[in-house]
Amino acid sequence: MSTTTHTAPWNDQQTTAGTPALELCEVTLAYPDGKGPDGAPRTITALDRVYLAAVAGTMTALTGPSGSGKSSLLAVASTLLNPTSGEVRIGGVAVGNLSEKDRARLRREEVGTVFQQPNLIPSLRAEDQLVVTSHIRGARGGATRHARERARQLLELVGLEGAGRRRPHELSGGQRQRVNIARALMGEPKLLLVDEPTSALDQQRSAEVMQLLKNMTRTFDLATVVVTHDLEFVDMADREVTMLDGTLTG
């Protein structure tokens, strides 16, 4: 019986240093919205022919009013939602051409996500929050040690050295968000997508979390896209883009 190794399609590609980690090309996303008075299906256009390129080592702030389409953009960029039309490319690879399995693998290997609420597991210590995913995926022995070592390094990098044994209720809101960010970096992503990371934090903690995201962007050469309502922190980003009624400007 012959064995074949399955190489991820995106590893087969010649990607040049200049390839953006994320490209959205003419991306439109329409959600179903019931039926109109005539019984015809209606839709809400959340994204309307959006172009966006995010390159390594750069933090992009994504702003815009409530309902303008920011979370929809992150959902499409993270490959969790398929656009209605247009193309999403991660590291130069057109996501629409991939099987569901390859898309999940691409997401796992290339994309880190940080959501508004840290969603930490209440019973787990900080370090275990970071290693649990690799454990669930079957890592044992050397791989487990490697994951634990990386978890410790990341916790130190996000300013939580010595807090690895604390459970979520023993951490402040800002510290929980730091664990969340460290967890998103465990898979060594190239693209980091962050949705409103400061919504539950006071001004000082918010500034610290934004600074941390910027530091991580530089340290790991990430393409980071941060949705934020906090206009005062927008200047910390390298670039600002604004959503308005599903259209991106900036």
Ligand SMILES: Nc1ncnc2c1ncn2[C@@H]1O[C@H](COP(=O)(O)OP(=O)(O)OP(=O)(O)O)[C@@H](O)[C@H]1O
């Ligand atoms: N699952 C869904 N089904 C139908 N419509 C949706 C769905 N999710 C979002 N929408 C609609 O799509 C539009 C964009 O929503 P989205 O959540 O992307 O905006 P947002 O800018 O992230 O808003 P907020 O800042 O309030 O989080 C809105 O009109 C919203 O009502």
